[in-house]
Amino acid sequence: MPEKLFRHVGKSPTRSEAIEKVSGRANYVFDLEFPGMLYAKVLHSPYAHAEILSVDLSEAKALTGVKAILTGEDLPYLLGLYMLDKGILARGKVRYIGEPVVAVAAIDLRTAEKAISLIKVDYKVLPAVLTIDEALKGEILVHKDINDLEYVKNVFFPQPDSNIASWNKAIKGDIKQGFAEADVIIENELSLPAVAHVPLETHVAIAKADPFTKRVEIWTSSQSPFGVRQMLAKALGISQGDVRVVVPHIGGGFGGKAGIHLEPLVVVLSRAARGKPVKIIATREEEFSQLPSRAAMRGRVKTGVKYDGKITASEITFDWDSGAYADYGVNVGRAAQYSGAGAYEIPNLEINSRTLYTNKVYSTAYRGFGHLETHWVIERQMDLIAQALKMDPYEFRMKNILREGSVTISGEIINQYSGRPDQCLAAVAKEIGWTGYRSKEEREVSFKTGKVRGKGIACLQKAPAMPSNTATSALLQFDADGNVRVMIGAIDMGQGAMTVMEQIAAEVLDMPLEKVRVSSETDTDKNPYDWSTVASKYTFMGGKAVTRGAMDMLSQMKEVASQILRCPVDELTHGQEKIFIRQNPHKAVSYQDIAMGYLYDNGNSIGGPIIGRGVYIAEGLTFLDPDKGQGLPALDWTFGAHGVELEVDVETGEVQILKISSAFDVGKAINPKLCEGQIIGGVLQGLGSAFMEGFKFSAEGRLLNPSFMDYKIPTSQDIPTIVVPILIENPQADGPFGARGVGEHPMISVPSVIANALYDALGINFYELPLSSEKIALAIARSEAEHKEPLSE
Amino acid sequence: MCENQSQHGPQEHCSTYIDSQQPRVFLSCWVNGEIISAQIDPMITLLNFLRQGLKLLGTKEGCGEGECGACTIIMNGEAVNACLILAVEAQDAEITTVEGLSTGGQLSILQSEFVSQDALQCGFCTPGMLMSARALLDRTLDPTDPEIKEAIAGNLCRCTGYSPIIAAISSTAKKEREERK
Structure with a gap:
């Protein structure tokens, strides 16, 4: 690639949301409240592996202010990114200490906590699988139904009647021959423990279910709003259009907020509470012991x-x-x-x-x-x-x-x-x-x-x-004053996605950076699709989509300018927020004059709002x-x-x-x-x-x-x-x-x-x-x- | 259920606040230069009073046990964890939160330095970090790096690796020293 002088790329403008964050004005889901909102608490499993024999909710239900109580028996839904193996609450069996067994929504936290303390669960404790060797031995199965679980075939390989959720193999060449050729063979065993992500904002979610339709709205501290939408819709058997997921600023993710976590729980609680909004905030202890870690x-x-x-x-x-x-x-x-x-x-x-x-x-x-x-x-x-x-x-x-x-x-x-x-x-x-x-x-x-x-x-x-078909998209729209708003589906959790996409859009359009703005809240009802903000792929994929979106704007503007300037499109170029004739730069029309459609002196108008569309789907992966x-x-x-x-x-x-x-x-x-x-x-x-x-x-x-x-x-x-x-x-x-x-x-x-x-x-x-x-x-x-x-x- | 007894009293439903249901007590203090008087739950923490009672949502909560520093505010010149202090302890106190750092629509030097040095990523620890830094700089405008590290040692940040924060505090000290000259 030849050396090229860039206007914005390769520079380090300050992050676009920085002022909101240093002034205390940035809103996180932790900060959001809705009128009439209920608060949720869960009862955790005290056993690593046990059968749930009975749950007595009578006292908790009788408590004033309790609006919904649910157990796994009420929720025949299965969730999972790649294997559908997890209920919203434990069903029939608990599989780890800390697993949610019963959930309560009440008018305030005090009532919710009180209700939790009044619930009685009878368990039959089972022997547990706590080490790698015990898991491999397979005498005790964590999932007895492993043979029947739905999973992504040909990508993951669960082994029948075992604790092996997936056995993935790579074979290249011939190791037998390779070892035979070796002068020295060195063998070692190394290990590392599970660790926590520790985002400073714990997992938080709020849901509001419409009691008259299937519609649910969710505000969540998530890296994957579109993933939440897809998996929730699948689990509940509703359409993705029935699910709206909104993500404002999130207080750290590091992968721990990818996928789907507390969202389904507040959705079913809100449904059970006749549509009142329900909020759940993981305590720091729950963040460690209930929500997932690194293996x-x-x-x-x-x-x-x-x-x-x-x-x-x-x-x-x-x-x-x-x-x-x-x-x-x-x-x-x-x-x-x-x-x-x-x-x-x-x-x-x-x-x-x-x-x-x-x-x-x-x-x-x-x-x-x-x-x-x-x-x-x-x-x-x-x-x-x-x-x-x-x-x-x-x-x-x-x-x-x-x-x-x-x-x-x-x-x-x-x-x-x-x-x-x-x-x-x-x-x-x-x-x-x-x-x-x-x-x-x-x-x-x-x-x-x-x-x-x-x-x-x-x-x-x-x-x-x-996945090999991972995709993302971007929409770029002009305001009437010639500023550009970019809508993306990614989440900026501090990595700077918004800033980088602003730089890329401004570079392609050759505009001042301050005239380009990426919206900071992602709303699946409004923002274009992105698979999930994970995997260090957004600068690449989002950057491609925004580049294409900005080029789409340019070509639409050139179409309009071609009529105004009476010049073929291929003779037109852009710069200084203008479309102009390459040979005759003073023959130009400004972005602003085309942004919402061009108005002639006599009142005629042509064009219309310029909206750039850019998509990217992973290319060539198998x-x-x-x-x-x-x-x-x-x-x-x-x-x-x-x-x-x-x-x-x-x-x-x-x-x-x-x-x-x-x-x-x-x-x-x-x-x-x-x-x-x-x-x-x-x-x-x-x-x-x-x-x-x-x-x-x-x-x-x-x-x-x-x-x-x-x-x-x-x-x-x-x-x-x-x-x-x-x-x-x-x-x-x-x-x-x-x-x-x-x-x-x-x-x-x-x-x-x-x-x-x-x-x-x-x-x-x-x-x-x-x-x-x-x-x-x-x-x-x-x-x-x-x-x-x-x-x- | 908490009762809404004054205009500054906690709202009925509050994020991490659990009402003690004890008789209200009277609190008067200064918050960001404004005098506040309220009837409050004697067991409400200062953090919940600021967030729920006064709707000053800039101050965050990361653990509720005084271990993460996200709730740091300045009370009578000291950086403190607002989650460990009862609001009643703030009687007649002078309190500054992140919302009180800037005046007249202008970021303070400290805030501007955090922006220009990229001393934040997700931003959730930032308000508390700023307050620990402010309390340090109110004590000394010539802090050494070890002093800066010590001043923010109780503020966990999972994103930045702290170095840009230390640099921002250091450059703020320099700029504020120059301004004083």
Whole structure:
């Protein structure tokens, strides 16, 4: 793509909704109230796995102010993104501690809470499935009806009479032969716990059901208004036109608000309360223990390599402890199927990715889903192999990294427009001054000072995980004064979608940015369709749709201008908010004069309101073949790498990140500052997963840390000393202005790079997250005791 | 059910507010420079009084247990978690919320710096973050980075990674120092 000077693209205007947000005027669903609104509360299951024998609602129903009480028996609806396995409330059986069993809507929260306390449920406790191995054994089934569940066929593969919600496989080449060719075979097991998304605004939803028709209106803190509309309509057997979903500002999502969550519950409560609006606000505890998390995972990896560092074969099994319902979990497992070997060319490969039902809080998409987890396995394994080969892990990665002509694990050929992971790795290695692992002697010397330093590197890749027919659309309309309003279906949860779409529309139309405005509230009754704001795909897909919409406006304006200027359309061009004759620029007509139709001096008029329409549907993607996972799942790959230098206090195990550098091949940064914002924020989220976050469960399956007291996320005290974001721009040929997505990527491989640097610092390898100070300090002590000298290898 | 006993009293239905149903008490305080008097539930938190009673919805709630800082306001010069304080404790107090940061339709320097440094993403923590920053800058216009980090250590932000926030507070201090000269 030739270098071109852009007016708005590549610049960093401030985000368009910033003033609303700093003045306290931005409205979130949490802030919305309607006259006569009722408040909902739910009764949670106290057991991980139990039969519901009876529910006694008599006392609760008698309470003044209670307007509706529902149990699962009242709600024969099944919900699910990919597998219809979940009721609105538990039906017949509870499958995790925290699962909603009964819901109440009352005139205020006090009454709702009182009513909940008066409900009596008799359970017959069943043995529960609480670990990956118990799930695989399959003696107890979380879903006895797994064979009968409706699911998306040929994409997901539930196994009969088992706890395997989906078993996705990738097979490339011949691993038998690959391992036979290897000089060395290295096997490892790595794991990580479930974690929470922690949006600052918990899940909130309000519904208003029309008691006389099927119509329902929903205001929700959701990333997927159109998804909610579709799934709710399907579950309730009504038309999508009967469902209106409105999303104002949302207080963080990170994937946890994708799909459908509290919306159906308030809808059925509002229906039961004869149409009164019903609001539910998840408490922080419910956000942790009732609403979905990121799945725990165990990865077993076996890699064959030649002495020269060339990988010959890889066999990887990912087992996802995905909780009681499939939700996004099965698609997380599927992401591992086509991306689970990292940004490397593996000639012979077998991946088995099994999403498992367990009796724990279920899991869903979390920023870059599947990828932080699989890269924890892969990018640690890359270092572990380099150690075994006594090779520099940088050189080892570079020997195997994807390059033009490489074939990915699903059979896609990397080309000149695919982006350059090698450049990302080289950039961060340079930034942190990578020169290879330190020697044992160097470690010993620094150990005596009480603080040891280490450096690490790691690569990453991710493509949007989405159906092959994922689509989006945009509508662009002129106001009479020549300003442009853009309507999109995406949600801006802080990633800057509105700002970026304004930049793109203003660029294509060659207009001042302040004259272009993207509406900030998404309403499925008004806004054009978008699949869901997930997967780091909106800059690409939305950018294409808005570009096409703006070009549609231009061509409509040229049609009108052609009559006014008496000139063929192909002689016309645009600029300075005018359509003009290329050869005769002073022969021009302004956008404003055409915006609503052109008026001649004699009163005649032509044209009419200019409305641009732009759509984009993923192009060329295929289903993956069910047996080998071959096909084209990826709209675009964004590659990246991290390099880190850290310092460990050998007494306390505390770690300070001195510098972390993160490079991404974004193709073209439409708004570099927003890209850097994603990087700085995403890296810290990754550091949360690396050092402190993780669910702890009791032997009965109770979540032990469902509060900010016991579940810490990074604060301002935990930030790295220096973060250096690097934007690499090898354009994506079909991306808008060459752009690729980068919203999720920054947190991927962060735990891996930390553990890699900890090895450099301490000579100790870590295999389980999180890397708490306690774990590090104990490992140092153990290493000293074992070797009677510090930091031996 | 809560009773609506004065023009500033809580509305009948309130988002996260549960009425204690105890006899009302009289509260008088200053909020964003305006004097407020109201008959209130003695158990209502200051957060719920501000949000439900006064409809100042800028102040958010992220946990209701004083752990996230989304509800931070300034009371008598101190940044406090409004969810942990009873409204009755604010008798005669001077309170500033995010709505009180700007005057005359003009963003304050602090707010403008948050905008220009891109110190926000989803925006839900932003009001509380701004108030912690304001309280710090009211104490000192020459804060060190560690002082800034400490001042906002009780304000959780899941989006920004804090660095742009620290930069915005630091540049505000600089601009306000210059303005004072």
